[in-house]
Amino acid sequence: MKIRLDHVVKTFETFRAVRDVSLEIESGELVALLGPSGSGKTTILRMVAGLEYADGGHIYFGEQDATGIPVRDRGVGFVFQHYALFPHMTVAENIAFGMKVSKVKREKAAIDTRVGELLRLVRLEGLGDRFPAQISGGQRQRVALARALAVDPKVLLLDEPFGALDANVRRDLRRWLREIHSELGITTLFVTHDQEEALDLADRVVILKDGHIVQQGTPEEVCRDPGSAFVMKFLGDANMIAAEVRDGKAYAGGAAIEVSGLADGKAELYARPADLDWSPQGPGIPASINRVLDRPGGRRVLATTEAGEHLEFDVEPERVVKAGDGGFVTLRRAKVFAIG
Amino acid sequence: MSAIATRRKPPRIGDGPVFRRSLIGVVLVLVAILILAPLIIIGVEAFSKGWQVYRDTIAHPDTRHAIMLTVLTALVAVPVNTAFGIAAAWAITKFDFWGRRFLLVVIEIPFSISPIVAGVAYLFVYGLQGIFGPVLDAYGIKILFAIPGIILASMFVTAPFVARELIPLMQAQGRDLEEAATSLGASGWRTFFAVTLPNVKWALLYGVVLCNARVMGEFGAVSVVSGNIRGQTNTLPLHIELLYHDYQAAGAFASASILALIAVFTIIAKVALERQGAGRVRPRAPEAANLAEKAS
Numbered sequence A: 001m002k003i004r005l006d007h008v009v010k011t012f013e014t015f016r017a018v019r020d021v022s023l024e025i026e027s028g029e030l031v032a033l034l035g036p037s038g039s040g041k042t043t044i045l046r047m048v049a050g051l052e053y054a055d056g057g058h059i060y061f062g063e064q065d066a067t068g069i070p071v072r073d074r075g076v077g078f079v080f081q082h083y084a085l086f087p088h089m090t091v092a093e094n095i096a097f098g099m100k101v102s103k104v105k106r107e108k109a110a111i112d113t114r115v116g117e118l119l120r121l122v123r124l125e126g127l128g129d130r131f132p133a134q135i136s137g138g139q140r141q142r143v144a145l146a147r148a149l150a151v152d153p154k155v156l157l158l159d160e161p162f163g164a165l166d167a168n169v170r171r172d173l174r175r176w177l178r179e180i181h182s183e184l185g186i187t188t189l190f191v192t193h194d195q196e197e198a199l200d201l202a203d204r205v206v207i208l209k210d211g212h213i214v215q216q217g218t219p220e221e222v223c224r225d226p227g228s229a230f231v232m233k234f235l236g237d238a239n240m241i242a243a244e245v246r247d248g249k250a251y252a253g254g255a256a257i258e259v260s261g262l263a264d265g266k267a268e269l270y271a272r273p274a275d276l277d278w279s280p281q282g283p284g285i286p287a288s289i290n291r292v293l294d295r296p297g298g299r300r301v302l303a304t305t306e307a308g309e310h311l312e313f314d315v316e317p318e319r320v321v322k323a324g325d326g327g328f329v330t331l332r333r334a335k336v337f338a339i340g
Numbered sequence B: 001m002s003a004i005a006t007r008r009k010p011p012r013i014g015d016g017p018v019f020r021r022s023l024i025g026v027v028l029v030l031v032a033i034l035i036l037a038p039l040i041i042i043g044v045e046a047f048s049k050g051w052q053v054y055r056d057t058i059a060h061p062d063t064r065h066a067i068m069l070t071v072l073t074a075l076v077a078v079p080v081n082t083a084f085g086i087a088a089a090w091a092i093t094k095f096d097f098w099g100r101r102f103l104l105v106v107i108e109i110p111f112s113i114s115p116i117v118a119g120v121a122y123l124f125v126y127g128l129q130g131i132f133g134p135v136l137d138a139y140g141i142k143i144l145f146a147i148p149g150i151i152l153a154s155m156f157v158t159a160p161f162v163a164r165e166l167i168p169l170m171q172a173q174g175r176d177l178e179e180a181a182t183s184l185g186a187s188g189w190r191t192f193f194a195v196t197l198p199n200v201k202w203a204l205l206y207g208v209v210l211c212n213a214r215v216m217g218e219f220g221a222v223s224v225v226s227g228n229i230r231g232q233t234n235t236l237p238l239h240i241e242l243l244y245h246d247y248q249a250a251g252a253f254a255s256a257s258i259l260a261l262i263a264v265f266t267i268i269a270k271v272a273l274e275r276q277g278a279g280r281v282r283p284r285a286p287e288a289a290n291l292a293e294k295a296s
Helices: A042-051 A092-101 A108-121 A137-149 A169-184 A195-201 A221-222 A229-235 B017-046 B051-059 B061-094 B099-112 B116-125 B133-138 B145-157 B158-172 B176-183 B187-215 B220-225 B236-247 B250-280 B286-294
Strands: A003-012 A015-025 A030-034 A057-059 A077-078 A153-158 A187-192 A204-209 A212-217 A239-248 A248-253 A255-258 A265-271 A276-279 A285-294 A298-305 A310-315 A326-331 A337-338
Touching: A003 A042, A003 B061, A015 A042, A015 A057, A030 A042, A030 A195, A042 A077, A042 A153, A077 A137, A077 A212, A077 A265, A077 A310, A077 B176, A092 A108, A092 A137, A092 B187, A108 A137, A108 A310, A137 A153, A137 A169, A187 A195, A195 A221, A195 A229, A204 A221, A204 A229, A204 A265, A221 A229, A229 A265, A229 A326, A229 A337, A239 A310, A239 A337, A255 A326, A276 A310, B017 B250, B051 B061, B051 B250, B061 B099, B061 B145, B061 B158, B061 B187, B061 B236, B061 B250, B099 B145, B099 B158, B099 B286, B116 B133, B116 B220, B145 B187, B145 B220, B158 B187, B176 B187, B187 B250, B220 B236, B236 B250
Parallel strands: A030 A187, A030 A204, A077 A153, A153 A187
Antiparallel strands: A003 A015, A003 A057, A204 A212, A239 A248, A239 A265, A248 A255, A265 A337, A276 A326, A285 A298, A285 A326, A298 A310
């Protein structure tokens, strides 16, 4: 089902958590709300669920205005960060809960069959009799998902679904959630502060800051063409170098790069660690190496420019560099944003 | 080699046998002096004049009436305060509203106020010179020096017991479970009975047991509002005091033994219920179990 947010506003006491957010989620789409803490992403999710009410604006489910529909009747599946499994019920009872309390009466046998199907779907066959305390964190999150899916929700909402899990389990669950999504085709909205998770999993990423949407697009769009310094920094490691734009070129201490559509004047140049390189000879930004960190895939160099800027960049494993070396940082590519 | 001689590890703090034994010893002695000795004295003194006197005291209409009145008070006050405690805990922990913290403080007041102050306050509210006294009197409703006053005073004193047990636990459990249940389509009542209650039942039971014990044993507030009319408005604790002042020590102790017995039975009932329940529910989530322990 298509979800549409139209100029939604939410204020807690005096804190404006969500300011005028408009957003469309196509039917069957998997969308990530990505932002630092306090950016309003969870509040947006909870308003879509009906766990919070919007102070202004409207939320549409398809053509229906769902803004005032209470959570109980909204027909959403919500997965909580800390699972929120009922500790006194078995896994099967947890999954069956939504069907048991539903206004639509179901036969017990039908419920049991459905629970069996869902356990298979989340690959927890045979664990139906366990209690939440007896299974692992990853398994609990899968039970939480099965429980949410049991009521055939119009939309699936996940609040930092993998936030409490360790890195490996996280990666597996991410793939698995993507598979489930392709299998069921349910419109899904999830919240995360982890860029990697958002970029790995989502069809579309919505980046939020201070209750506003700052940019949205496919992972490719937001990665290749970040619209602001904030997005550039938030999506991954970035080096900032003071620069000046003159005649379509940005100059940063001896290095220069073509830019288009920027007026002359002061600017900030952002480059990923892989966008910079090291060369003993100029032209480039004169710098000296402070440390070299060796990693399986290459060497990370920490350097300081003559202007006192700290830079981090990666060079190939074979490259001979060491702390104390002087030389020049060169630009492979960079994003330049005018100041102000 | 001297290495072997010095291999004995230095004891960790509190690990030395002397320290451990003296600590256990101190606790045992204190328990014996402070808790066990009085209980034993009650038993011994109650039967000091023989089984006959004991039976006569218990069988005396005034004593029987006092027992009935105490039980009646508990039968009214405990359920009402349980309902109040659940409602208050639910409101405070699951909703945000103006004055929430203030309510939290107000609920605690009966804990910090001397019961006798509560009794005197009731005199001024419901007494003939009090605020509602004349109106109530005009309609022929008697609250003070009658059963309603006793029940009201007992309820005041024990109002926080259930709420106090539930609030920390429910606060720690947060709202996720209720939100999850509601998002799955459960009604408010359904959420309460299927999700909230099972997760707080031990704390609730503990609160009810404490509340009951306190209602039955309440003396100060009740002594002010009851008027101590023998066979009419005398609860068991008041009756004990009356007997004692009448130099009927054996009778006082006999009545006290009943109160003590009730107390012991409540504790046993609580433990038994917990055991049975714990066996039935089997493995509770460790977090929930820890929270319950912290709360109690």
